[in-house]
Amino acid sequence: MHAVSIENLLFSWAGQRPTLDIPGWQIKQGETVLLRGPSGSGKSTLLSLLAGINTPQSGSLNLFETAFSNLSGRQRDRYRADNIGYIFQQFNLLPYLSALDNALLACQFSKKRRQRIAEQGSSAEATATEMLQRLGLNSTQIEQPAHTLSVGQQQRVAAARALLGAPKLLIADEPTSALDAEHRDTFIQLLLELSSQNNTTVIFVTHDAALSSYFDQHVELNTLNQAGAQS
Amino acid sequence: MIRLAIKSLMNRRASVVLTVIAIAVSVTLLLAVERVREQVQSHFANTVSGTDLIIGARTGQTQLLLSSVFHIGSMTNNMSWESFVDISERPEVSWAIPMSLGDSVQGLPVVATTNAYFEHFKYGDKQALEFSQGSAFASDEEVVLGADAAEKLSKIIDDEIIIAHGSGGISFSEHEEHPLTVTGVLKRTGTPVDQAVLVTLHSLDMIHSGEHEHSEHDHHNEAPAESISAALLGLKAKPLALRLQRQINTYDKEPLTALLPGMTLQELWKTLRVFEQALTAISAMVVLIGLLGMLTIMLASLRERRREMAVLRAVGAGPGTIFGLLLSEALVLTVVGAFSGLLLLYGLQWSLAGVIQSQTGLIFNTTWPSISEWWRIALVITAGFMLSLIPAWRAYRQSLADGLTVKI
Numbered sequence: 228m229h230a231v232s233i234e235n236l237l238f239s240w241a242g243q244r245p246t247l248d249i250p251g252w253q254i255k256q257g258e259t260v261l262l263r264g265p266s267g268s269g270k271s272t273l274l275s276l277l278a279g280i281n282t283p284q285s286g287s288l289n290l291f292e293t294a295f296s297n298l299s300g301r302q303r304d305r306y307r308a309d310n311i312g313y314i315f316q317q318f319n320l321l322p323y324l325s326a327l328d329n330a331l332l333a334c335q336f337s338k339k340r341r342q343r344i345a346e347q348g349s350s351a352e353a354t355a356t357e358m359l360q361r362l363g364l365n366s367t368q369i370e371q372p373a374h375t376l377s378v379g380q381q382q383r384v385a386a387a388r389a390l391l392g393a394p395k396l397l398i399a400d401e402p403t404s405a406l407d408a409e410h411r412d413t414f415i416q417l418l419l420e421l422s423s424q425n426n427t428t429v430i431f432v433t434h435d436a437a438l439s440s441y442f443d444q445h446v447e448l449n450t451l452n453q454a455g456a457q458s
Numbered sequence: 459m460i461r462l463a464i465k466s467l468m469n470r471r472a473s474v475v476l477t478v479i480a481i482a483v484s485v486t487l488l489l490a491v492e493r494v495r496e497q498v499q500s501h502f503a504n505t506v507s508g509t510d511l512i513i514g515a516r517t518g519q520t521q522l523l524l525s526s527v528f529h530i531g532s533m534t535n536n537m538s539w540e541s542f543v544d545i546s547e548r549p550e551v552s553w554a555i556p557m558s559l560g561d562s563v564q565g566l567p568v569v570a571t572t573n574a575y576f577e578h579f580k581y582g583d584k585q586a587l588e589f590s591q592g593s594a595f596a597s598d599e600e601v602v603l604g605a606d607a608a609e610k611l612s613k614i615i616d617d618e619i620i621i622a623h624g625s626g627g628i629s630f631s632e633h634e635e636h637p638l639t640v641t642g643v644l645k646r647t648g649t650p651v652d653q654a655v656l657v658t659l660h661s662l663d664m665i666h667s668g669e670h671e672h673s674e675h676d677h678h679n680e681a682p683a684e685s686i687s688a689a690l691l692g693l694k695a696k697p698l699a700l701r702l703q704r705q706i707n708t709y710d711k712e713p714l715t716a717l718l719p720g721m722t723l724q725e726l727w728k729t730l731r732v733f734e735q736a737l738t739a740i741s742a743m744v745v746l747i748g749l750l751g752m753l754t755i756m757l758a759s760l761r762e763r764r765r766e767m768a769v770l771r772a773v774g775a776g777p778g779t780i781f782g783l784l785l786s787e788a789l790v791l792t793v794v795g796a797f798s799g800l801l802l803l804y805g806l807q808w809s810l811a812g813v814i815q816s817q818t819g820l821i822f823n824t825t826w827p828s829i830s831e832w833w834r835i836a837l838v839i840t841a842g843f844m845l846s847l848i849p850a851w852r853a854y855r856q857s858l859a860d861g862l863t864v865k866i
Binding site for chain 1: 462465466468469765766768769770771772773774775776777778779861862863
């Protein structure tokens with residue numbers, strides 16, 4: 228089964244020339260993909276399509292055999308809540324919630340995620356605590372408001388939030404750009420380790436080609452996207 | 459979602475607390491205006507009951523009512539004792555209380571009257587006056603005090619007091635030569651009677667004549683006074699009141715005024731209604747300002763909260779959820795504000811009740827909020843809710859446009 232399947236996808240922002248023109252792209256379920264592209268190559272746009280914030284003008288974008296681009300806005304929000312984990316570059320957390328509450332946020336919006344945790348015979352709180360501990364936060368840090376944590380700790384809480392409840396797809400938008408080399412490597416290793424446990428497909432966006440050794444597939448957006456080539 | 463809204467609000471404590479205070483104070487004001495109005499009306503209505511007609515020299519009805527019953531203002535003209543006797547002896551009159559007003563003891567009104575006052579005067583729900591100590595005066599050297607008057611002058615039964623001529627707190631001509639003995643203290647009534655210093659008509663006459671160095675004045679005159687300020691009349695049958703009023707208003711021996719207390723009070727309220735409405739309008743404006751303050755703060759916060767919205771959208775919140783979040787926040791603010799306002803109102807009422815009573819004689823009953831007060835609160839909350847649609851809508855649009863990528 229394909230996690231992501233794109234055919235003849237065309238997307239342009241209102242009144243502008245196409246930003247994205249992708250004839251075809253497939254990612255198998257469980258695969259980890261490093262997507263590299265310089266800024267301005269349509270990276271953010273592609274991610275907003277994959278996350279269901281925007282829909283392409285033509286062509287199809289399927290996620291796990293679901294015609295994602297044909298769903299309504301509300302259905303896409305629901306699908307994202309249930310099936311997609313998303314990590315930002317930084318500022319991933321609600322500063323006023325504790326690390327634990329932040330990690331539980333995605334489960335609050337998704338019954339399916341809570342069900343999946345329940346099927347494994349655990350509660351969301353217990354799983355989140357366990358996951359945060361594995362990511363290296365001690366029990367006091369878990370109860371602390373998010374804004375008191377270091378950037379590295381915040382990114383780890385974000386990873387826990389994205390992966391809690393076993394989503395099928397993880398989208399990480401340059402999550403290590405604010406981390407130093409040492410933290411970066413441990414973070415990626417932990418992220419991929421946690422993802423593989425649930426057979427989560429990973430799309431990891433970065434401008435740093437040096438990280439490609441961690442991933443199954445390395446894709447350059449410029450080779451995928453024909454929109455840049457035409458201009 | 460309410461939980462998330464509350465936690466988000468807690469994060470912005472300072473501005474949230476200010477907003478809640480603004481709303482609370484404005485709600486307190488809105489409710490207080492109505493409460494004071496109601497209490498004043500019922501207080502006034504309770505002050506006199508069972509009196510069918512009030513008569514006095516020709517003057518405005520409101521002036522006659524205010525001075526005779528509420529001891530507010532004074533009468534410029536008196537009616538003659540002959541006229542009073544003439545009217546009070548008419549067959550339809552069951553009882554009559556003559557009163558001479560205008561003097562004071564340390565700011566307390568002196569009411570010169572007869573024993574008919576203690577017998578026939580009724581207040582509230584036709585309650586008669588009762589004595590907490592002693593009894594009515596038996597001679598011209600005796601005085602009866604209202605409950606507050608006794609407290610303020612710190613006099614009890616058998617104490618002596620001096621009465622001066624002239625109204626108001628400062629008296630220019632105090633005369634030591636007429637000390638009166640307290641013979642009775644009245645039970646508290648919650649009406650202006652509590653403030654009154656009651657003496658006999660003749661006793662007041664003596665005080666006045668005392669100013670003229672005991673001129674040849676016939677103390678054994680049949681009439682206890684040459685003239686009186688006003689008289690309260692009770693009739694044998696209420697329907698006679700209108701006819702008697704007309705007869706007194708057209709009395710040929712001297713110009714007199716007669717009024718029906720209930721009707722005159724109604725007229726008084728009518729004149730005051732514009733004033734009340736203005737007060738209510740102003741307090742409504744204050745509420746609106748409080749709510750606009752909330753609107754301003756919410757709109758201003760939207761900009762810095764774009765990141766928060768993006769995080770929520772990333773975990774699956776739709777723009778509708780963002781909309782709902784903002785509405786819940788506003789709802790929490792207005793509900794907390796409105797109820798703090800209610801608490802503040804009770805707090806003020808409780809702490810100021812003593813002061814208000816001693817200053818104005820008004821007794822505020824601490825009652826549960828009335829239906830109309832609940833309506834006002836509901837109106838405030840609804841208005842807050844409606845106003846919050848604006849920031850909610852903007853957040854909705856903003857989160858649609860931003861999606862997950864926020865460029866700040």
